[in-house]
Amino acid sequence: MSVRSLSASLALALAVGACGTLDDPTIPVIPTNPTTDAGQDTAPTPSVPTAGPGEVRVTISGEKLALGGIPYPATGDDPVIVDGWSLKLDRLIVTVANVTLSENPDYSPSDPSQHGAAVARASGTYAVDLHKGGPLAGKGGSSEQALPLAVLSDQNLNGGQAFDPTARYALDYDVVVASAAATRANFDADDEAAYQKMIANGWTVLYVGTATFGGHGCETTDATYDFTKLPTTVPFELGFASPTTYVNCQNPDNDPATPFSGEDHERGVQVRDNRGVDAQLTVHLDHPFWEALVEGAAFRFDHYAARLVGKPPHVLTLDDLVGVNPLDVRDGAGAPLPWRWCVSGYTPPSNGQMILEVGTLQVDPKGDPTRTLRDLRDYATYLQSTQGHLNADGLCFVKRKYASPP
Numbered sequence: 001m002s003v004r005s006l007s008a009s010l011a012l013a014l015a016v017g018a019c020g021t022l023d024d025p026t027i028p029v030i031p032t033n034p035t036t037d038a039g040q041d042t043a044p045t046p047s048v049p050t051a052g053p054g055e056v057r058v059t060i061s062g063e064k065l066a067l068g069g070i071p072y073p074a075t076g077d078d079p080v081i082v083d084g085w086s087l088k089l090d091r092l093i094v095t096v097a098n099v100t101l102s103e104n105p106d107y108s109p110s111d112p113s114q115h116g117a118a119v120a121r122a123s124g125t126y127a128v129d130l131h132k133g134g135p136l137a138g139k140g141g142s143s144e145q146a147l148p149l150a151v152l153s154d155q156n157l158n159g160g161q162a163f164d165p166t167a168r169y170a171l172d173y174d175v176v177v178a179s180a181a182a183t184r185a186n187f188d189a190d191d192e193a194a195y196q197k198m199i200a201n202g203w204t205v206l207y208v209g210t211a212t213f214g215g216h217g218c219e220t221t222d223a224t225y226d227f228t229k230l231p232t233t234v235p236f237e238l239g240f241a242s243p244t245t246y247v248n249c250q251n252p253d254n255d256p257a258t259p260f261s262g263e264d265h266e267r268g269v270q271v272r273d274n275r276g277v278d279a280q281l282t283v284h285l286d287h288p289f290w291e292a293l294v295e296g297a298a299f300r301f302d303h304y305a306a307r308l309v310g311k312p313p314h315v316l317t318l319d320d321l322v323g324v325n326p327l328d329v330r331d332g333a334g335a336p337l338p339w340r341w342c343v344s345g346y347t348p349p350s351n352g353q354m355i356l357e358v359g360t361l362q363v364d365p366k367g368d369p370t371r372t373l374r375d376l377r378d379y380a381t382y383l384q385s386t387q388g389h390l391n392a393d394g395l396c397f398v399k400r401k402y403a404s405p406p
Contacts, residue, residue, distance in 0.1 A: 048135045048148060051276025054163055055153050056269060058099050058122055060281040061138040061146035062130030063392070066092050070286065070299065072214050072342075079286065084215015084342035085301035087289075089131045091194060093206045094283055095182050097125040098174045098245075101152060101163075105170035105248050105268035109260045112248045112267065112397040115170035119158040122150035127182040129191050130283055139252070139280045139392040146280055147185060168268030170248040171390055173281055175204050177243055203239035205384065207285070210235050211301050215342030221352050222338035229309045229331065230302065236316040238288065242385045242404075246281075247397040249390035253277070265394050280391050287387040288380045291349065292357035295386075295395070302340055303354060303376065306331035324376035327363050329354040361405050369403040378404075 051057035065079070069088040074080035081087065103116030126149050138144025155161045163169070178198035187195065198206050213232040220227070250259065254266040269279050289304075290297035307320040310333035324330065329337045339348035349357060356379060364372040373379050385400050400406070 049151060051151050051278070052153075053274055053276065054165065054271050055151055055276045056101065056120075056163070056271060057151050057276055057278050058149045058281065059134070059136060059146040059278050060094075060096060060126070060128055060130070060149055060283070061134070061140075061144060062092055062094075062283045062285055063138055063140050063144050065285045066130040066283070067133050067145060069209065079299065080343055081289065081299045081301055082343050082346050083300045083302045083340045084218055085211050085213050085305070087209060087211050087301070089207065089209040089285075091191060091206065091208045092130040092283075092285055093127060093178075093191065093194060093198065094130060095125060095127045095176050095178050095198075095204060096149075096173055096281060097176045097182075098123065098172070099150065099152075099279070099281070100172045101155075101169035101269065102172065102248075103167070103169065105168055106260075112250075112263070113399065115248050117158075119155040119161075119169065120152045120163075121157055122152055124150060125176065125179065125182040126185050127178065127187065127195055128185045129187060130285075132186050134186065136278075139278075139282065146278075149185065149281075151276075163271040165271050165273040168254070168266070168270045170267060171251070171269050171279055172245060172247045172249075172396075173388070174245050175243060175388060177202050177204055177241070198239060201239055202241045204242050204244070205240045205283075205387075207236065207238040207288075211305065213305070215340075218340055218342040220338050220340045221348055221350070222336075225335070225338050227302075227340060229333070230305045231308050231313065234301075234305050234308065234316050236304070238316075238318055238380075240288075240318070240381055240384050241402060242381050243401040244385045244388065245399040245401060246388035246390075247399050249396035250394040252391050252394050263395070278391075282389040282392050282394075284387045284389060288384040290383050293359040293361065293383065294357065297357070298346065303329050303337060303356070306337050309333050309335075318377045318380065321376035321380060323365070325363060325365060326356040326358060326373065326376050326379040329356065329376070371405055373405065 070081055072084055072086040099122040100118050101120040102118045105115050108114040133145030134147030136146040138146045211234040248267055250263055250265040250267050252265045257266040259266045286299050289299040291300050309331040331337050336353040339354050362372045365374050386398055
């Protein structure tokens with residue numbers, strides 16, 4: 001069989017083995033020979049399927065941030081939210097599908113959206129809670145975890161031919177709307193309840209957690225603004241309806257190969273005739289919290305928390321961001337929100353009111369959503385839709401499949 005789904009064989013392994021925490025960020029150990037109270041074996045030893053020579057194993061990871069959130073203050077070189085918030089996750093659920101390998105990732109050096117014909121596809125749809133990690137080491141190192149989804153054994157869209165170890169194959173994958181048909185890769189009852197809500201609302205990605213303000217030594221561009229109006233604890237449930245295809249991803253595993261001008265890594269996945277290779281779909285959780293439409297922009301949360309000013313306490317959702325102009329950010333009571341920062345060495349993008357950077361995109365509260373950003377919800381969703389990568393930080397061409405500017 002040219003595509004081996006790993007969800008069934010992995011279910012037992014996850015149930016008994018995927019218990020890694022930030023206190024012990026090593027790869028989870030899968031127990032062997034579980035026994036009854038009488039000491040008798042009750043199940044075979046679960047195993048984590050691997051890819052053999054000439055095969056590609058598809059895995060998925062939310063990296064270290066999905067496991068442990070974003071603490072404040074940061075430790076070492078870890079990322080930090082510049083306005084003093086920490087994020088703790090309860091779940092980060094995503095539905096992925098149609099992982100596809102195609103010929104000729106270098107078809108157009110100037111246009112990564114183009115590649116050759118599709119030759120293999122893992123056709124399953126998988127719902128995954130990235131907060132739970134998995135039994136594999138993530139591509140970012142031992143503090144990260146990944147979950148295997150499927151193995152591509154041959155060119156199942158091209159007559160079952162073996163992959164060519166001298167060629168690279170473009171990799172695409174979809175993030176799709178939650179569906180009852182999706183295979184639940186590592187769910188518990190709480191995940192399933194959350195997923196039913198995703199299905200009902202047409203969401204593709206769901207963040208559930210709590211933000212807590214702990215900033216100290218903070219500075220601001222407007223000392224007259226009363227930041228004590230903002231809550232210091234904000235439970236959130238951010239459901240994004242943003243189906244997206246990530247096309248022809250760059251692959252850090254190909255380093256030190258020379259990429260095209262303007263790209264960070266060579267494109268595509270290359271199989272090996274002496275071993276299997278992994279293609280890790282990587283979801284970066286920080287993107288919705290960027291202050292600019294630039295890869296690696298500073299993270300912040302004040303503009304989310306400020307929406308609760310003057311309102312009864314409640315769980316923050318994307319609906320709270322509706323009607324807020326990203327070029328005129330205001331709190332829930334209508335007051336202009338200034339920049340605040342609680343880390344040294346940071347310089348705010350402007351001198352007064354918070355104005356988020358939108359690049360070449362247009363902002364129009366009454367505009368066509370296929371051409372303009374209407375509000376902060378559109379802005380956050382646009383950022384979130386860029387979060388799909390390959391093998392840690394390999395950028396992909398982003399093809400949005402919802403009402404959005406290109």
